[in-house]
Amino acid sequence: AQSVTQPDIHITVSEGASLELRCNYSYGATPYLFWYVQSPGQGLQLLLKYFSGDTLVQGIKGFEAEFKRSQSSFNLRKPSVHWSDAAEYFCAVGARGGYQKVTFGTGTKLQVIP
């Protein structure tokens, strides 16, 4: 069965600083990979996704993520964080073939300080 680990429960960065959120997955083949963002009391919104091809994926709001097969990682990055980026971020993995069950990580809560 697939699984996702987000090792950082909470991260604080200064506005304008760079950001990297870590995500490691476990899956027997190349999975589908996603990053979602959730504002307090809201649903989740897709930031970006990786299916195949170029391992550097661009998403909305200036985010990008890089798929590294050798490290089983799919870390999310942003070069300059804005106060509006404060939210919770979830990494997710989907299986290929058959039912596309999506498994979510436990989330990383991002705090942005002035």
Add this chain to the structure above:
Amino acid sequence: DGGITQSPKYLFRKEGQNVTLSCEQNLNHDAMYWYRQDPGQGLRLIYYSQIVNDFQKGDIAEGYSVSREKKESFPLTVTSAQKNPTAFYLCASSIDLRSTGELFFGEGSRLTVL
């Protein structure tokens, strides 16, 4: 605009009562899902459905029931058998179960047991 509508946003329940959470989508998606979200635990799948009149148990189905009488609607009933129902519930949809796993979420319903 297409999307997923969940209601009510907030719901209070006395112990022993059943409650039903509504989920309606106008995205013409075949697959619909219910997730439960608890702090620090990410999202856990309760039930999912691919077509009308068919649904499957997810990872934590005990104490919950669903129906899928219309393509657009997938209500969730939290029964008195659910021992710890206080949580944030998210409804989601995707094109179908065998697609790439990209999920579209509603804004959630917060259930509190008094």
